[in-house]
Each structure stands twice: as structure tokens, then as C-alpha cells.
Amino acid sequence: MKPLPLLNLVSRLEDSLWLDPLVAGVKGTVNSIVRFPWLRDVLHGVPLGHPVHPLGVQIPMGAWTSAAILDAVPGSDRAAGILIGVGAVTAVPSAIAGFTDWSELHEQQQRVGLVHAAGNLAATGLYVASLVERSRGRQQRGKLLGYLGFATVAAAGFLGGHLTYRLAAGVNHSEDVPHRFPVGWHALAPLDELVEGKLERKMVAGMPLLVLRRGERVHVLSDVCSHLSGPLHEGKLEERGEPCVVCPWHGSVFSLHSGEVMGGPATAGQPRFSTRIENGLVEVSLPGAG
Ligand code: FES
Structure with missing residues (x-):
């Protein structure tokens, strides 16, 4: 038709x-x-x-x-x-x-x-x-x-x-992440390659991830902002009682601990990845993936 x-x-x-x-x-x-x-x-x-x-x-x-x-x-x-x-x-x-x-x-x-x-x-x-x-x-x-x-x-x-x-205004632009990300653990990068305290973008299974290393701890969120797909790795770090990322496009704030929205206009949180370190290699897994 x-x-x-x-x-x-x-x-x-x-x-x-x-x-x-x-x-x-x-x-x-x-x-x-x-x-x-x-x-x-x-x-x-x-x-x-x-x-x-x-x-x-x-x-x-x-x-x-x-x-x-x-x-x-x-x-x-x-x-x-x-x-x-x-x-x-x-x-x-x-x-x-x-x-x-x-x-x-x-x-x-x-x-x-x-x-x-x-x-x-x-x-x-x-x-x-x-x-x-x-x-x-x-x-x-x-x-x-x-x-x-x-x-x-x-x-x-x-x-x-x-x-x-x-035009996808008002919808969650991260909704598809768990459907597209494969189940299980996947290599992200050697821990030594991650720059301490710097927001970085890494590709895993063809999907862009936002990565922040703090000592032996690595925080990973989907890099695509749930508001309108802004690139979060180009944003800035902000402390709000916990490390947060501020989206460079419209200023939504997401907790790097949980992916939760700390400030709009986004209303949906960012998918947050679990991490582990195996023989110096950082691996990620997305709860609910698949
Ligand atoms: S795209 Fe991130 S706040 Fe709008």
C-alpha cells in the first residue's frame, strides 16, 4: 500500500x-x-x-x-x-x-x-x-x-x-542494545590499554561502548545516549556522589555505576555492562542480553 x-x-x-x-x-x-x-x-x-x-x-x-x-x-x-x-x-x-x-x-x-x-x-x-x-x-x-x-x-x-x-522523539534510543548484544562474556581490551580516568569508546560485537577505568575497576555503559543517540564518550565526567557522564548533546547525566538517569532530558537509563578481568583482559557481559 x-x-x-x-x-x-x-x-x-x-x-x-x-x-x-x-x-x-x-x-x-x-x-x-x-x-x-x-x-x-x-x-x-x-x-x-x-x-x-x-x-x-x-x-x-x-x-x-x-x-x-x-x-x-x-x-x-x-x-x-x-x-x-x-x-x-x-x-x-x-x-x-x-x-x-x-x-x-x-x-x-x-x-x-x-x-x-x-x-x-x-x-x-x-x-x-x-x-x-x-x-x-x-x-x-x-x-x-x-x-x-x-x-x-x-x-x-x-x-x-x-x-x-x-522521527523517534521521546523514545528510548538504547532499547535495542540488549536485543543486539550477544549473550555471555566478550573481550573489551587489556586493562593496561585503558587510560585511567578518561572516557573512552570501545567497540564490542559491533556495538559502541563507553568505558571508564578507575584503578582496577572498569565502568562500561552503552555509548549511545538513550535520549537522542548522542556519543557519550565525547561528554564529560562529573561527580554527583558517584562518577557520572554528561551527554555532549543535550546534557543528560547518567551514573557510571548503574546507568541510571541522574538528570534529563533523557528519561531512560543507559544499558550497563558487567565487567571482569581475566589474565589482564577486561571482559564485558550485558545482563538481559539476547
Ligand atoms: S542525545 Fe544525549 S542528552 Fe540528548
Whole structure:
């Protein structure tokens, strides 16, 4: 089956450079409003282990979908109005979470994301206008604006799906590591070849690993950042009560002891490899591999 022509249009949006000045302006505004690292982590969904935004949008989408159905049922005007109001109010926190995620994406993703956000803002505006009309007793105009809002939010939702499933924004970019890494112990490098206290990249079974030697102890994580595949060996070491690596692309922080996220925007931890030293040779094994 051939994809819809609409898909070509969306793909063209990814390379629409004319959006970039707007992207830069909105990004600056988002970063100046959502400033505190702890708040950014909460909005990204670090405590949950996955992004908050897709979860948050369930409430306005559910409310607005129900309102669209009720608007077709005689005698349900009041209930439809309440649901539209609930949708408009709950759209605000999910939009803030979405903008926070969006501020730390790749350029192509940000271009599509900006249009996705503009569609959602336009839909919210239509719903607010619908509420105003309803409050003035103009039910038919209110319903028409509500249906326009529904069509707009559905189009914006299409772009949201494109962002997640085609452009892989918000997904775990390390998820495939345990599926691709072979079971068992594998040679990494002679211990003597590893530079003390330096982040290094080593290839094992065709996969890039981040390695840090500290004395006789060797920490090994997948080198591909779970946020958007940044090369962690190009990042920097940071002490947060334990050795951590800071991703060079968007600053996610991962514990080198456990692979756990210590700071977003990443929400998924890095696969952490077990290590052992056999006759001076460092070997690695990934729990759960295969
Ligand atoms: S790629 Fe974005 S924080 Fe690593």
C-alpha cells in the first residue's frame, strides 16, 4: 500500500529551514520560562522513566473527543461545554511538558514539533471561542467552533505521531542494545590499554561502548545516549556522589555505576555492562542480553 501524499508534505516540513528563526525564538522563551533543572526533569518525565507529555495529552484529547460525540446528542449541551472547558484547562500543563521536551530535540524534530504545537494552540483557541459562544447562548456556533477545534487537534496529533514514530522523539534510543548484544562474556581490551580516568569508546560485537577505568575497576555503559543517540564518550565526567557522564548533546547525566538517569532530558537509563578481568583482559557481559 502506498503512503498518503500527506506524508510527503510532513516530510518536507522536516527540512523547512524558514522555520528555524521561529524555532530559535520559541526555544529561547521556553528555556527562560522553564529554567530550574529539577522542574525540567519533572516535566520531561525523568521520575516516571518516560515522557510526561504523551500521558498528559490523554486528558484534553479524551475530554474533547467526548465533547464532539455529545455535541451530536440532543440535550447534551451543558455536558459538552464542561468537557470542552476541562480539555482547555488540562491542555496547558501538557503543553508546558511538550514544549520542554521539544526544546531539546534535533532541528528536523523541532520544525515538525513547532507546527504540531501551533496546531494544538490553535485548537485550544477554537475551543475557548466555542465556550464563549456557548456562554452567550449561541450553541450552533459553539458546536461549529468545537468541531473545527477537534479537526485541528486531530491534524496536530498526526504530527505528534510523526514526531514520535517516524522521527523517534521521546523514545528510548538504547532499547535495542540488549536485543543486539550477544549473550555471555566478550573481550573489551587489556586493562593496561585503558587510560585511567578518561572516557573512552570501545567497540564490542559491533556495538559502541563507553568505558571508564578507575584503578582496577572498569565502568562500561552503552555509548549511545538513550535520549537522542548522542556519543557519550565525547561528554564529560562529573561527580554527583558517584562518577557520572554528561551527554555532549543535550546534557543528560547518567551514573557510571548503574546507568541510571541522574538528570534529563533523557528519561531512560543507559544499558550497563558487567565487567571482569581475566589474565589482564577486561571482559564485558550485558545482563538481559539476547
Ligand atoms: S542525545 Fe540528548 S542528552 Fe544525549
